Amino acid sequence: GAGVSQSPSNKVTEKGKDVELRCDPISGHTALYWYRQSLGQGLEFLIYFQGNSAPDKSGLPSDRFSAERTGGSVSTLTIQRTQQEDSAVYLCASSISNYEQYFGPGTRLTVT
Amino acid sequence: GENVEQHPSTLSVQEGDSAVIKCTYSDSASNYFPWYKQELGKGPQLIIDIRSNVGEKKDQRIAVTLNKTAKHFSLHITETQPEDSAVYFCAKTGGFKTIFGAGTRLFVKA
Numbered sequence: 001g002a003g004v005s006q007s008p009s010n011k012v013t014e015k016g017k018d019v020e021l022r023c024d025p026i027s028g029h030t031a032l033y034w035y036r037q038s039l040g041q042g043l044e045f046l047i048y049f050q051g052n053s054a055p056d057k058s059g060l061p062s063d064r065f066s067a068e069r070t071g072g073s074v075s076t077l078t079i080q081r082t083q084q085e086d087s088a089v090y091l092c093a094s095s096i097s098n099y100e101q102y103f104g105p106g107t108r109l110t111v112t
Numbered sequence: 113g114e115n116v117e118q119h120p121s122t123l124s125v126q127e128g129d130s131a132v133i134k135c136t137y138s139d140s141a142s143n144y145f146p147w148y149k150q151e152l153g154k155g156p157q158l159i160i161d162i163r164s165n166v167g168e169k170k171d172q173r174i175a176v177t178l179n180k181t182a183k184h185f186s187l188h189i190t191e192t193q194p195e196d197s198a199v200y201f202c203a204k205t206g207g208f209k210t211i212f213g214a215g216t217r218l219f220v221k222a
Binding site: 004031033035041042043045048050055056091093098099100101102103104105106 | 207212
């Protein structure tokens with residue numbers, strides 16, 4: 001079956017612009033996660049959704065970051081007024097439980 | 113208490129040798145310990161996992177051990193092959209939050 005998909009695969013934006021990153025989870029997976037991975041680094045937890053609600057937003061780095069999930073499926077991560085330090089790969093994962101997570105290929109964001 | 117310490121950061125082995133990666137943690141709430149493999153330009157892929165009520169699990173050339181008392185767990189890859197070259201991440205999950213180690217870059221030399 002289809003895995004987790006993310007779009008765009010690459011995004012180059014100018015400092016100060018807003019960006020939207022999209023995640024399509026595996027059908028039927030109720031849990032959805034966003035992570036950030038800087039070059040050569042580990043995964044930094046950003047936010048978790050169970051259905052459409054996000055019980056834990058503590059990982060979002062600043063109030064410029066927000067995320068939503070609609071219909072228990074697609075999720076968008078929005079970064080407002082992008083800064084150069086936002087440059088990273090943004091990974092989405094979905095799960096049918098809180099255990100095995102299936103990752104998408106990521107969106108590489110470059111802020112110039 | 114939230115972090116996972118992973119060692120080594122880089123590991124180079126000869127094809128056919130074994131590779132061992134170790135992780136330690138400090139909290140008592142974590143009850144699920146997955147390992148992920150990430151190849152260049154791709155998202156991490158789950159390769160093996162272990163739950164807190166199990167001490168060891170094996171899947172072909174890959175095994176994971178967990179010592180919950182000492183709070184450490186390890187990944188063992190036997191008979192390494194060049195295609196095992198990748199970055200490996202350990203992780204721990206308690207509730208809904210998963211915390212990842214910093215990763216180990218494994219090089220398998222042919």
